[in-house]
Amino acid sequence: MTKRASHTGGLQISETAKARLKKRYRAEKRFRFFGIAAICCGALALLTLLTTVFSSGTSAFFRTELSVDVEMSSESLGIDLPLTEEALQSGKYKKALRTSFYAQFPGVSQRRDKRALAKMLSAGAALQLQAWLSENPDKFGETASVWVLAASDIDQIHKGNAPRDIEEKRRKVTDQQLAWYDTLVEQGRVRTTFNWAFFSNGDSRSPELAGIGSAIMGSFYALLVCFLLSFPLGVAAAIYLEEFAPKNRLTDIIEANINNLAAVPSIIFGLMGLAIILNVFGLPRGTPLVGGVVLSLMTLPTIIIACRASIKAVPPSIRQAALAMGASPVQTVLHHVLPLAMPGTLTGTIVGLAQALGETAPLLMIGMVAFVVSVPGSPLDPSAALPVQVYLWAESAERGFVEKTAAAIMVILAFLVVMNLIAVILRARFERKW
Amino acid sequence: MNSQTEILSIGSNMAKISAQNVNVYYGEKQALHDVSIDIHANQVTALIGPSGCGKSTFLRCLNRMNDVIEGCTLNGSIYIDGSDIYSPSMDVVYLRERVGMVFQKPNPFPKSIYDNVAYGPRIHGLAEDKTRCDEIVVTSLQKAGLFDEVKDRLNEPGTGLSGGQQQRLCIARTIAVNPDVILMDEPCSALDPIATAKIEDLMWELKANYTIVIVTHSMQQAARVSQHTGFFHMGNLVEMGETEQIFQNPGEQRTRDYITGRFG
Numbered sequence: 001m002t003k004r005a006s007h008t009g010g011l012q013i014s015e016t017a018k019a020r021l022k023k024r025y026r027a028e029k030r031f032r033f034f035g036i037a038a039i040c041c042g043a044l045a046l047l048t049l050l051t052t053v054f055s056s057g058t059s060a061f062f063r064t065e066l067s068v069d070v071e072m073s074s075e076s077l078g079i080d081l082p083l084t085e086e087a088l089q090s091g092k093y094k095k096a097l098r099t100s101f102y103a104q105f106p107g108v109s110q111r112r113d114k115r116a117l118a119k120m121l122s123a124g125a126a127l128q129l130q131a132w133l134s135e136n137p138d139k140f141g142e143t144a145s146v147w148v149l150a151a152s153d154i155d156q157i158h159k160g161n162a163p164r165d166i167e168e169k170r171r172k173v174t175d176q177q178l179a180w181y182d183t184l185v186e187q188g189r190v191r192t193t194f195n196w197a198f199f200s201n202g203d204s205r206s207p208e209l210a211g212i213g214s215a216i217m218g219s220f221y222a223l224l225v226c227f228l229l230s231f232p233l234g235v236a237a238a239i240y241l242e243e244f245a246p247k248n249r250l251t252d253i254i255e256a257n258i259n260n261l262a263a264v265p266s267i268i269f270g271l272m273g274l275a276i277i278l279n280v281f282g283l284p285r286g287t288p289l290v291g292g293v294v295l296s297l298m299t300l301p302t303i304i305i306a307c308r309a310s311i312k313a314v315p316p317s318i319r320q321a322a323l324a325m326g327a328s329p330v331q332t333v334l335h336h337v338l339p340l341a342m343p344g345t346l347t348g349t350i351v352g353l354a355q356a357l358g359e360t361a362p363l364l365m366i367g368m369v370a371f372v373v374s375v376p377g378s379p380l381d382p383s384a385a386l387p388v389q390v391y392l393w394a395e396s397a398e399r400g401f402v403e404k405t406a407a408a409i410m411v412i413l414a415f416l417v418v419m420n421l422i423a424v425i426l427r428a429r430f431e432r433k434w
Numbered sequence: 435m436n437s438q439t440e441i442l443s444i445g446s447n448m449a450k451i452s453a454q455n456v457n458v459y460y461g462e463k464q465a466l467h468d469v470s471i472d473i474h475a476n477q478v479t480a481l482i483g484p485s486g487c488g489k490s491t492f493l494r495c496l497n498r499m500n501d502v503i504e505g506c507t508l509n510g511s512i513y514i515d516g517s518d519i520y521s522p523s524m525d526v527v528y529l530r531e532r533v534g535m536v537f538q539k540p541n542p543f544p545k546s547i548y549d550n551v552a553y554g555p556r557i558h559g560l561a562e563d564k565t566r567c568d569e570i571v572v573t574s575l576q577k578a579g580l581f582d583e584v585k586d587r588l589n590e591p592g593t594g595l596s597g598g599q600q601q602r603l604c605i606a607r608t609i610a611v612n613p614d615v616i617l618m619d620e621p622c623s624a625l626d627p628i629a630t631a632k633i634e635d636l637m638w639e640l641k642a643n644y645t646i647v648i649v650t651h652s653m654q655q656a657a658r659v660s661q662h663t664g665f666f667h668m669g670n671l672v673e674m675g676e677t678e679q680i681f682q683n684p685g686e687q688r689t690r691d692y693i694t695g696r697f698g
Contacts, residue, residue, distance in 0.1 A: 247504070317541035323606065324499060324537070325554045326530035335553075336543060 057406025094126040122149035151398035207400025218383030223294025234303030262301035270365025286367035299352035306348020308340035350423040450475035456510035480656035483666035497533040534608035540600035542592035554611035578606035598629025
């Protein structure tokens with residue numbers, strides 16, 4: 001009281017109050033600094049991750065091709081006119097390609113050198129030549145310049161991913177091969193094109209031929225199965241539990257177990273899939289169908305929890321209004337509660353599916369980890385999945401797979417971005433209605 | 435549905451709604467003690483009383499909205515037009531079509547103004563085609579005195595209207611299914627005096643066609659709009675009579691105390 005009395009003006013602040021204020025401002029400043037620092041740390045970590053992935057993965061979307069003047073005659077290919085499908089199939093493209101390639105380097109005559117030279121071409125080069133000929137049958141009998149894939153080691157040198165100024169025995173490309181490569185570059189016989197095959201090919205032992213087509217389709221089918229199973233089941237379960245189920249001990253137990261289910265380590269779902277879906281029901285091993293079923297076990301609790309939370313958030317006055325209008329309980333839910341709960345449910349579903357997209361462990365257990373060359377045509381064909389493909393490539397020894405691994409991660413990230421975008425668009429659409 | 439219409443129309447010379455010895459329990463707690471009331475057709479009946487006296491509970495018995503409250507049980511019987519609405523043969527959906535309800539807080543559906551009004555006719559099969567539906571929507575909005583204010587924006591969300599307009603939209607929604615009885619649970623407690631006056635005027639007009647039961651905390655409102663008034667206290671119906679008599683010459687001491695503001 002005495003302090004107050006000593007104030008002359010209304011807003012004068014005493015010394016102790018000033019000190020207290022100063023302390024408070026300092027505390028606020030400190031708090032804000034911590035917040036900004038936390039965000040900066042997170043942003044820095046994300047930036048590092050993205051830079052690493054992008055800098056090492058971008059080159060996988062391009063491939064190196066060499067131009068070879070191939071003599072496509074009856075004697076070199078071992079086939080005759082007319083060029084039927086059968087005749088095209090039986091051609092000796094590998095031999096023709098190699099012979100023509102050797103001819104480009106007049107100094108090469110020894111067996112050992114020839115072998116080293118042949119190693120600069122990809123294992124898939126002969127198939128490329130065959131495809132080229134079936135597209136350009138009029139070139140039969142001529143010598144044409146054909147672009148074929150370079151082997152992975154040359155590809156890596158050309159992209160600058162592999163160092164060339166280290167000791168010869170420490171790199172996979174010999175000095176001789178490097179000299180040949182430089183000659184080819186000088187002659188303008190080396191080019192870089194966009195690697196469309198990366199998206200359509202299955203896995204391969206040769207990095208330059210390996211693609212994520214099988215993994216993309218496998219993941220797509222698995223997520224489709226997962227969505228078709230878990231979304232209707234999850235929404236139905238959430239509606240029943242939230243709107244119709246009596247509140248008793250049984251529903252309490254069910255609720256607790258749904259929450260527990262969401263926290264179960266994913267590999268246990270994989271084990272369950274192996275023990276029950278594969279061994280008891282005998283569904284085909286390593287297929288997106290089984291993968292989707294196992295993933296849906298993981299997604300289900302996420303969807304149920306999200307849907308229940310959204311249903312709970314619908315104001316009770318809406319339910320009362322509908323019931324008082326003479327709507328039946330089912331009409332009340334379907335006409336009023338569910339549409340209002342949909343945006344939240346969809347967001348939860350997409351979050352669940354995004355988790356499922358990145359899930360690896362359960363897929364390892366059910367055999368979706370095999371080396372799959374073919375692209376699956378249905379959920380019943382064996383296939384890889386995107387995260388499993390990353391895992392498989394990451395443990396491959398060859399340098400060519402490093403960029404493939406990073407590129408596969410980029411594809412997964414792109415999928416996640418697209419899925420979240422869909423979630424945002426769906427939300428906006430549903431919300432515009434009311 | 436036809437047979438039920440017949441059941442409901444038997445004995446139209448009796449009171450519209452007749453409750454006999456109604457006891458309501460929320461779990462162990464008894465909320466209504468032996469309430470017996472007769473409510474007359476084409477009149478406004480007001481239920482007044484202090485908070486927690488059971489007047490809203492009684493109102494919600496009349497369209498069985500208490501059914502959705504867990505642990506709520508009722509014994510006694512309530513007849514509307516002579517048929518027992520708690521008999522096992524009574525379909526709750528049909529009952530609520532006949533007995534509409536307006537709530538304390540305006541609760542339009544988060545849909546367009548048009549869809550709000552058209553919802554009831556649609557689910558009850560009253561609107562066979564688009565023209566009939568349009569007709570019902572327009573007449574209902576006109577009866578609720580809202581049409582002129584919203585005729586240019588029938589497709590805009592009902593939740594974008596002001597509080598008073600929202601409440602009149604809820605009334606339009608209720609009368610769109612052409613009920614016999616309209617229950618109003620403190621319909622003006624969330625509204626300003628001007629909006630309240632509009633709703634009260636509306637009640638005067640509506641009572642020509644509907645039987646209205648209103649729960650209100652405002653004794654002035656009860657005096658203004660109702661012909662009959664019932665006073666509830668501690669779950670008992672203390673007194674019921676013509677509004678004028680209740681307000682000017684109450685028979686019970688408790689009624690007198692409440693009306694003169696000694697408690698409540």
